[in-house]
Amino acid sequence: xxxxxxxxxxxxxxxxxxxxxxxxxxxxxxxxxxxxxxxxxxxxxxxxxxxxxxxxxxxxxxxxxxxxxxxxxxxxxxxxxxxxxxxxxxxxxxxxxxxxxxxxxxxxxxxxxxxxxxxxxxxxxxxxxxxxxxxxxxxxxxxxxxxxxxxxxxxxxxxxxxxxxxxxxxxxxxxxxxxxxxxxxxxxxxxxxxxxxxxxxxxxxxxxxxxxxxxxxxxxxxxxxxxxxxxxxxxxxxxxxxxxxxxxxxxxxxxxxxxxxxxxxxxxxxxxxxxxxxxxxxxxxxxxxxxxxxxxxxxxxxxxxxxxxxxxxxxxxxxxxxxxxxxxxxxxxxxxxxxxxxxxxxxxxxxxxxxxxxxxxxxxxxxxxxxxxxxxxxxxxxxxxxxxxxxxxxxxxxxxxxxxxxxxxxxxxxxxxxxxxxxxxxxxxxxxxxxxxxxxxxxxxxxxxxxxxxxxxxxxxxxxxxxxxxxxxxxxxx
Numbered sequence: 337x338x339x340x341x342x343x344x345x346x347x348x349x350x351x352x353x354x355x356x357x358x359x360x361x362x363x364x365x366x367x368x369x370x371x372x373x374x375x376x377x378x379x380x381x382x383x384x385x386x387x388x389x390x391x392x393x394x395x396x397x398x399x400x401x402x403x404x405x406x407x408x409x410x411x412x413x414x415x416x417x418x419x420x421x422x423x424x425x426x427x428x429x430x431x432x433x434x435x436x437x438x439x440x441x442x443x444x445x446x447x448x449x450x451x452x453x454x455x456x457x458x459x460x461x462x463x464x465x466x467x468x469x470x471x472x473x474x475x476x477x478x479x480x481x482x483x484x485x486x487x488x489x490x491x492x493x494x495x496x497x498x499x500x501x502x503x504x505x506x507x508x509x510x511x512x513x514x515x516x517x518x519x520x521x522x523x524x525x526x527x528x529x530x531x532x533x534x535x536x537x538x539x540x541x542x543x544x545x546x547x548x549x550x551x552x553x554x555x556x557x558x559x560x561x562x563x564x565x566x567x568x569x570x571x572x573x574x575x576x577x578x579x580x581x582x583x584x585x586x587x588x589x590x591x592x593x594x595x596x597x598x599x600x601x602x603x604x605x606x607x608x609x610x611x612x613x614x615x616x617x618x619x620x621x622x623x624x625x626x627x628x629x630x631x632x633x634x635x636x637x638x639x640x641x642x643x644x645x646x647x648x649x650x651x652x653x654x655x656x657x658x659x660x661x662x663x664x665x666x667x668x669x670x671x672x673x674x675x676x677x678x679x680x681x682x683x684x685x686x687x688x689x690x691x692x693x694x695x696x697x698x699x700x701x702x703x704x705x706x707x708x709x710x711x712x713x714x715x716x717x718x719x720x721x722x723x724x725x726x727x728x729x730x731x732x733x734x735x736x737x738x739x740x741x742x743x744x745x746x747x748x749x750x751x752x753x754x755x756x757x758x759x760x761x762x763x764x765x766x767x768x769x770x771x772x773x774x775x776x777x778x779x780x781x782x783x784x785x786x787x788x789x790x791x792x793x794x795x796x797x798x799x800x801x802x803x804x805x806x807x808x809x810x811x812x813x814x
Contacts, residue, residue: 338461342432343368343513345425348411351437351467351585352400353545354509358465361507363435369510370429370518371404373397374422375415375525381443383630383712386705388674389583391534392543394527396584399544401520407509412518415525419451426460429513434460437467437585440620441712442627468582470498470589470617473624483625484618485634485727491614501590536672541708543580548587551578556599563605570666570677571750576609579709580675582616589613619717622727630716631697633725637810641725644693652793653688654702656756659785659792661768662742663687665755672755674708679745685722686736691799693806696723724807732807735800742768758788 338344344366351357363369377384385393401411414421422434434455439448448464455462466472476494477483484490512518528534555576559566566574581587593613596606626634633639652658656667666680676684681703688699696719703719704710720726724734746752749767753760759767761781766773771785771792778785785791 338366338433340366342366343370343429344433344435344510345369345422345429345431346371347422347434347436348373348400349436349439349585350583352396353548353586353588354400354403354407355506355545356588356591357437357507357585358467359435359437359463362463362465363433364507364510366433366510368429368513369409370412370425370431370513370516371409372412372414372421372425373400374418375413375527376418379418379443379447380441383441383443383704386707386710387529388537388706388708389704389710390527391529391537391674392541392580392584392708394522394525395543396586397522397525397527399546399586401522403545404509409509409512410518410520412516413520413522413525418447419454422451422455423458426455426458429516431513432461434462436464438464439468440473440624442623442630445624467588468585469620470494470593470613471621473621476617476621483621485622487615487618487728490618490621491611494614494617495610498593501594533671534674537674537708540673540675541580543584543586545586548578548581551576551581552587552592552595556595560596560599560605560609564608567608568679568745570680571746571748571754575678577675579711579714583709583711589616616711616714618728619711619713622717623713626727629720629726630712633696633723634720634727635725635729638723638725640810641695642693642806642809643695645695645698646692649692649793650688650694650698652790653684653692653694657790657793658687659771659790660687660738660796661749661752661756661759661770662738662746665746665752668755670703670706674706676707677751679741680751681718682722683736683738683741685719686734687738689719689723690735690803691738691794691796693799693803696720696725733804735803738796739768756789758783 344363346360346363346369348371351359354360397411404411412425452462471494476490476497559574566572578587578592582589596609599606623629653667656664658664662680663684666676666684670676685699688694689696700715700719703715717726721729724730724732742752749764752767759770762770762773762783766777770783770789783789
């Protein structure tokens, strides 16, 4: 145990909230407390936060500091080596303990383990907690002690292991240690983009704890009643939009789970949403048990896949200029607001790895830099699922047809016209495959293919056959 009469340090990470914060709850027993955030992206290996995530982090930290100040506290902000800064504030405050909430990325686990050992060796009480998951990655295992690789089986077990906890408890924030002056200038971390490309972000998002709570409240009042069907329609706002709030800890999954399970509309729609929360858990436990998958496929045979990594085609995909409207609309939405509808993510990802035969890792890197909800576990699993090389993966022979996907999930072309205004005058009949439209139709719509909107950079049906042949070869070699 520790001396609660001495100060403590609360090390904030991706748990940027006051309510339902286990580390804060434990640290609040001390008579004084220093909340600290240390920006050390180089310690996260090749996966230091991307541009879009850094944008969110800047505003989330401002919100956290504001909330702390309302409780007569303040966030102390540092940049540099984490252990060095922790040791420095421990010495300055005379702290007896350091508390934090766990993260589960491989590099972070390695770093945190070293920090904990060092603190304990120095006589400092160090304790970490689960704040970002419903179950710990090591708590949901098969009977033989191995991790699940099939989601349905994982879901059936994981949902029963979730412990009921009080997520409404409020804590009294201890005062800052005597004579300690916090440095709360978040601007000094240089998290904002150096060039202005974030106007769409500012209009669409409001990072922070209060808005996360508002989103889940509105979702339960309106969207959840039709979630089963509306979640697949990119033209409407049918999803919760909670992913970045969950990633940065502006709201906890325990709080969301509790609110959803207690809603009067706890039906098939609610169950589908809860499955999405557990899908997030499934991703976390996969990365925990298979830490190499952030860069290599889970299925070894796929390491031999004959990728055709074309820089020109990758750039066309990144810029939303493939000539396939549903793909391009998604990529432009991603660039504009730092988020892409989940259905379209699958379509765009399938197009990259199967139509263009570009390594899934290239797509994962692009999403990592451009998504405000960039989460290493979810991003890794999603891309490997699409490529067919991960756990519970889509069959290798499943290749999304972008024209059929567009006509099925955006039949009126509303989503496409929103993000590709150059196609706004094209009729519904041709909106999903403008290259098939008669020249007269294109002329009436004011479109010259190859000038106003690109021609397809590949023929989907030919590309599908090439991909299937490549997959079949490595499949035979298994």
